Amino acid sequence: MPVVALIGAQWGDEGKGHLVDLLASKARLVVRYGGGNNAGHTVVNHLGTFKLHLVPSGIFDPATVNVIGPGVVINPEVLLGEIKELEERGISTAKLFISERAHVIMPYHIMLDQLQEDSRGESKIGTTGRGIGPAYADKMSRTGIRIADLLHEETLLTRLRVVLEEKNRVLTRIYNAKPLSLHDTYLRYLDLGHQLSEHITNVHPIIHRAVEKDLPVLLEGAQGALLDVDHGTYPYVTSSPPGAAGACQGAGVGPTQLNSVVGVLKAYTTRVGEGPFPSEIEGPEAAVLRQIGTPWAEIGTTTGRLRRVGWFDAVMARYAAQINGIDTLAITKLDVLDTLPSIKICTAYRLHETQPEYPPATVAVLSQVEPIYEEMPGWQTPTTGVRRFQDLPDAAQAYVARLCQLVGARLGIVSVGPGRDQTIIVSEVL
Numbered sequence: 001m002p003v004v005a006l007i008g009a010q011w012g013d014e015g016k017g018h019l020v021d022l023l024a025s026k027a028r029l030v031v032r033y034g035g036g037n038n039a040g041h042t043v044v045n046h047l048g049t050f051k052l053h054l055v056p057s058g059i060f061d062p063a064t065v066n067v068i069g070p071g072v073v074i075n076p077e078v079l080l081g082e083i084k085e086l087e088e089r090g091i092s093t094a095k096l097f098i099s100e101r102a103h104v105i106m107p108y109h110i111m112l113d114q115l116q117e118d119s120r121g122e123s124k125i126g127t128t129g130r131g132i133g134p135a136y137a138d139k140m141s142r143t144g145i146r147i148a149d150l151l152h153e154e155t156l157l158t159r160l161r162v163v164l165e166e167k168n169r170v171l172t173r174i175y176n177a178k179p180l181s182l183h184d185t186y187l188r189y190l191d192l193g194h195q196l197s198e199h200i201t202n203v204h205p206i207i208h209r210a211v212e213k214d215l216p217v218l219l220e221g222a223q224g225a226l227l228d229v230d231h232g233t234y235p236y237v238t239s240s241p242p243g244a245a246g247a248c249q250g251a252g253v254g255p256t257q258l259n260s261v262v263g264v265l266k267a268y269t270t271r272v273g274e275g276p277f278p279s280e281i282e283g284p285e286a287a288v289l290r291q292i293g294t295p296w297a298e299i300g301t302t303t304g305r306l307r308r309v310g311w312f313d314a315v316m317a318r319y320a321a322q323i324n325g326i327d328t329l330a331i332t333k334l335d336v337l338d339t340l341p342s343i344k345i346c347t348a349y350r351l352h353e354t355q356p357e358y359p360p361a362t363v364a365v366l367s368q369v370e371p372i373y374e375e376m377p378g379w380q381t382p383t384t385g386v387r388r389f390q391d392l393p394d395a396a397q398a399y400v401a402r403l404c405q406l407v408g409a410r411l412g413i414v415s416v417g418p419g420r421d422q423t424i425i426v427s428e429v430l
Contacts, residue, residue, distance in 0.1 A: 002216060002217075002259035002260055002430060003211060003217045003219070003253060003257050003258050003259050003260075004216075004217070004218055004219065004258075004259060004260045004261075004262060004429060004430050005219040005221065005244050005247035005248075005258055005260070005261045005262070006019060006020060006023070006218060006219065006220060006221060006262045006264060006330075006429075007221040007224070007225060007242065007243055007244060007247065007261065007262070007263060007264065007324060007326075008221055008222075008223060008224030008225060008242065008263075008264050009224060009225050009226075009263035009264060009265045009317055009320040009321065009324070009326060009329075009407075010224045010225070010226055010265055010266060010269055010270070010271075010313075010316065010317065010320070011223075011224050011226045011227055011233075011269075011270065011271040011272070011275075011277075012039070012222075012223040012224040012227055012238075012242075012272065013040075013224075013266075013270055013272060013298075013307060014224060014264040014265060014266050014332060015264060015266065015330075015332035015333065015415060016041060016057075016220065016221055016222075016264050017040075017041020017042060017043045017052060017057040017220075018041070018042070018043060018044065018057075018332065018415065018418060018423075019262075019264060019330055019332070019413065019415070019423070020041070020043075020056070020057035020058055020218060020220050021043045021045055021057045021058070021060055021420065022420050022423050023218055023429070023430050024057065024058035024060065024061040024064045024218070025061050025063075025064075026216055026430045027058060027064055027216045027217060027218040027430060028063070028064060028065065028210060028215040028216055028217070029058075029064065029065045029066075029067065029206070029207065029210045029215060029216075029217045029218070030056040030057065030058030030059075030064055030065070030066050030067070030217075030218045030219075030220055031056065031066075031067045031069050031203075031207060031217065031218070031219050031220065031251045031253075032054070032055075032056040032066075032067070032068050032069060032072055032220045032222065033069045033071045033072070033219050033220065033221065033246060033247050033249075033250030033251040034069075034071040034072060034221065034222055034223075034240045034241065034242055034246045034247070034250040035072060035073070035132070035221075035222030035223055035238065035240055035242060036053075036054070036072060036073040036074065036075065036105060036130065036131075036132045036135065036222075037053040037054050037074075037075050037078045037079075037105075037130055037132075038127075038128040038130050038132045038222075038223075038238065039053060039222030039223055040052070040053050041053075041057050041222075042418075043057055043060065044418040044419055044420075045060055045419070045420050046420070047060060047089070047090070047091065048089065050086075050089075052082060053078060053082060054068060054072070054074060054075075054078060054079045054082055055068070055079070055082045055083070055086065055093070055096060056068065056096075056220050057220060058218065058220070059086060059091060059093065059095075059096060060091060062092060062095075064095065065095045065097070065206065065210075066095055066096045066097070067096075067097050067098075067099065067203045067206060067207060067251075068096070068097070068098045068099060068102060068203075069099050069102065069203065069207075069250050069251045069252065070099040070101035070102050070203070070250065070251075070252060071102070071240065071246065071249060071250020071251065072099070072102045072103075072250065073102065073103045073104070073105050073131075073132055073135040073136060073139070073240075074098070074102050074103070074104055074105060074147060075104075075105040075110075075130065075131065076104065076150070076189070076192035076193070076195075076196055077192065079098075079196065080192065080195055080196065083096070083199075093199070096199050097199055097200075097201050097203050097206060098147055098196060098199045098200045098201070098203075099147065099200075099201075099202075099203040100146065100147050100148035100151075100200050100201065100202055100203075101146060101147070101148065102146065102147045103135055103136075103138070103139045103144045103145065103146055103147075104135070104144070104145045104146065104147060104149070104150065104189070105130070105131040105132070105135045106131070106135070106145055106163075106185070106189070107180055107185060108134075108163075108164070108167040108168075108171065108180055109131030109132075109134040109135045109138070110129070110130060110131035110134075111131075111171060111177060111180075112131070112134045112167070112170065112171070112175075113127055113129050113130065113131045113132070113133055113134050114129040115171075115175045115177060116134075117129060119175075124274060125235055125236055125273075125274055126236060126272075126273025126274035126275065127273075132238070132239050132240075133239040135239075136239035136240060137239070138163070143162075143163050143166075145159055145160065145163070145189075147193070147196075147200055148200070149193075150189055150190065150192060150193025150194075150196070150200075151193050151194075151197060151200060153190060156186060156189065156190060156193075157186055160182065160185065160186055160189075161182060164180060164182050164185065167180070168180060203252075204252055207251060207252060207253065208252075208253075211253065211257055216430050217253075218430060219247040219251050219253065219258075221242050221243075221246075221247060222242055223238045223240075223242040224242060224320075225242060225243045225263070225320035225323065225324055226316055226320060227242060228241050228242055228243050228246070228323075229241060231243070231323050233275050233276055233359075233363060233366065234361075234363070235363070236273070236274050236275025236276070236363065237275075243320075243323065243324040244258065244261045244324040244325055244326075245324075247261075260327055260328060260429065261324055261325050261326045261327055261328070262326070262327075262328045262329070262330055262412060262413075262429050263317075263320065263321055263324065263326035263328070263329055263330070263407075263409065264329075264330045264332060265312075265317055265329060265330070265331055265332070265403070265407070266312075266331070266332050266333045267312065267331055267332065267333050267334045267336065267337055267399070267400075267403070268289055268309065268310065268311055268312050268333070268336065268337065269309070269310045269311065269312055269313045269316070270289075270298055270307040270308060270309050270310070271307065271308045271310075272305050272307050272308070273305065275363070276363055276366040276367045277308055277310055278310075278313060278315075278316075278346060278349060278366065278369050278370075278371050279310035279311045279312070279313040279344075279346040279371045280308055280309070280310040281309065281310050281311060285340070286309050286310075288336070288339060288340060289309040289310075289336060290306070290307070290309055291336055310346075311343070311344040311345060311346055311371070311373065312344075312345050312346065312403060313346045313371070314345055314346060314347050314403070314406035314407065315346060315347070315348060315349055315358070315359060316359055317403075317406070317407045318406060318407050318408060319358055319359055321407050321408055321409055322408075326407075326409050327409055327410065328409055328410055328411075328412035328427070328429050329403070329404055329407060329409045329410070329411055329412060329413075330412055330413035330414075330415070330429070331400055331403060331411070331413070331414050331415065332415040333415065334383060334392075334396060334399075334400065334414055334415065334416050335382070335383045335384045335416040335417055335422075337378065337379075337396075337399075338378075338379065338380065338381065338382055338383055338384075339378075339380060340378040340380070341377075341378050341380060342375050342376065342377055342378050343375070343376050343377075343378050343399060344373040344374070344375050344376075345373065345374045345375075345376065345402065345403070345406065346371040346372065346373055347372055347373070347374045347406060348371075348372040349369035349370065349371060349372065350369065350370040350371075350372055351365070351368060351369050351370075355372070356369070374402075376395070376398065376399050376402065377395050378395060379392075379393035379394075379395040379396045379399075381393055383396060383416045384416050384417045384422060386416055386424070387421070387424060388424065389411075389414060389424050389426050392414070392416075392424075400414060410427060411426045411427065412425070412426055412427050412428075412429045413425055413426060413429065414426060
């Protein structure tokens with residue numbers, strides 16, 4: 001059975017949680033491999049509507065084991081809040097396991113994230129202010145606090161004393177903020193570790209036992225490939241590698257054990273926050289794509305911010321597919337396009353007298369490109385009730401086929417609504 005990485009192939013918010021929820025009944029193990037509570041997955045199923053930020057979206061299937069991998073940065077209070085809400089709504093978290101190697105988002109990370117963003121003024125990045133970047137920065141500078149540290153009093157106190165002394169100097173001398181108390185912070189996070197202790201373990205044996213037994217394993221991504229810290233629209237990116245390479249690193253699975261990479265793409269494009277967006281549109285067509293007031297409304301799950309919207313950008317999508325080895329596409333929100341008489345696809349860029357084959361690395365240059373559009377006829381008929389690909393309108397089938405051709409991957413899934421039953425399986429992905 002396969003090990004499949006399901007990743008966002010745009011700027012996040014592609015509907016990954018919705019698909020993981022659907023595929024969880026086939027997976028025996030779902031691993032969230034990166035990011036933190038800056039990500040949000042909205043799941044709509046027979047149990048209701050849920051907004052998850054850290055818990056893997058496979059939690060709704062009682063037979064599925066769910067792991068928060070070592071590549072994730074965890075705010076313990078947010079995670080405990082999610083666990084409590086799930087339990088109160090009748091969802092068992094008995095099979096939720098947290099890697100002891102995952103890093104902890106501390107209160108100074110959140111403070112610094114917000115203070116740094118405020119100090120940027122008009123040059124702000126658009127961070128969620130939840131401490132993700134500073135937590136990853138400390139991880140790389142080897143000053144981070146890990147989940148395992150919360151279970152060892154002496155280790156936590158020793159590490160926290162050194163780190164907090166440095167952070168308080170930055171907070172007070174650079175930002176004129178109040179220092180954090182070592183005593184209060186230590187006791188608070190010791191208690192948070194105690195509350196999470198039944199879920200904390202060495203997840204390596206869990207993951208590799210599943211791989212060795214050929215059980216179906218799903219690696220669940222957060223954010224999207226175009227927000228990758230190395231390959232995305234830097235500096236308007238996240239602080240981790242959300243793509244296929246990050247899936248292997250963040251879960252602890254060797255790249256040769258990955259059988260397939262499923263790229264999730266909306267039938268159009270959206271982006272939350274700052275950064276270049278070549279195919280962005282405004283006006284009546286943008287209002288249609290935003291679908292305000294519907295379950296598909298383009299509002300950030302985590303931030304609550306209105307998403308920027310635009311036509312499908314095949315240049316970006318093809319680039320994302322290439323750098324991640326995407327072999328299968330899951331196209332979501334096709335139904336959002338149902339009322340449009342015609343639909344545009346950005347198939348190329350124009351930059352002065354040239355047509356760059358790939359997205360320029362420099363934001364200033366990328367912001368200057370002009371999208372070259374191909375226009376296709378709309379179908380102007382509802383698709384939300386369709387359950388087989390061949391029953392979609394001919395124009396809708398042609399549109400989806402064109403996207404696959406431009407991206408360079410086969411079609412696996414088409415989604416025509418937020419519900420589980422509104423997802424059309426074209427070819428098996430797990």
